[in-house]
Structures are given as C-alpha cells and as structure tokens.
Amino acid sequence: MSRIVVDADRCVGHGRCYTLAPDVFDADDVGHCVVLTEEVSDESELQAKIGEQNCPEQAISLTH
Numbered sequence: 001m002s003r004i005v006v007d008a009d010r011c012v013g014h015g016r017c018y019t020l021a022p023d024v025f026d027a028d029d030v031g032h033c034v035v036l037t038e039e040v041s042d043e044s045e046l047q048a049k050i051g052e053q054n055c056p057e058q059a060i061s062l063t064h
C-alpha cells in the first residue's frame, strides 16, 4: 500500500490529477487538489500513479 502526499504550495490547480484519477483526487472550491485517501489501496494504485506522473508541478508524491 502506498501513501500519497500533495504539496499544497506547488499545486496551482491544473486539475489533471482529479480529471485523470477521480478515485484518488478531488478539487477544492478553487480547483486545487484534495487527496481523497492518503493510503492508496491496491485497486487505486494505478490512478495514484497516473496522477503523480501527470501533475505539471510535480506536486504529487507517492511513497511505498
């Protein structure tokens, strides 16, 4: 199981993460990323990785 962390100082609200991986990420009122579950289940691991790889600001990190 992985843990996911979003650096709020880097997130500028492109929305790629919650568009591509809605099981793991959501948006707050201004479009910045909210992590739905910090501990990523095996089923959501692929979505978490997709979000991590597609964030232009490199705000998302996954730890194992």
Ligand code: SF4
Pocket: 006, 010, 011, 012, 013, 014, 015, 016, 017, 018, 031, 032, 033, 054, 055, 056, 057, 058, 059, 060
């Ligand atoms: S893709 Fe990155 S910058 Fe964009 S909302 Fe998600 S975490 Fe923030």
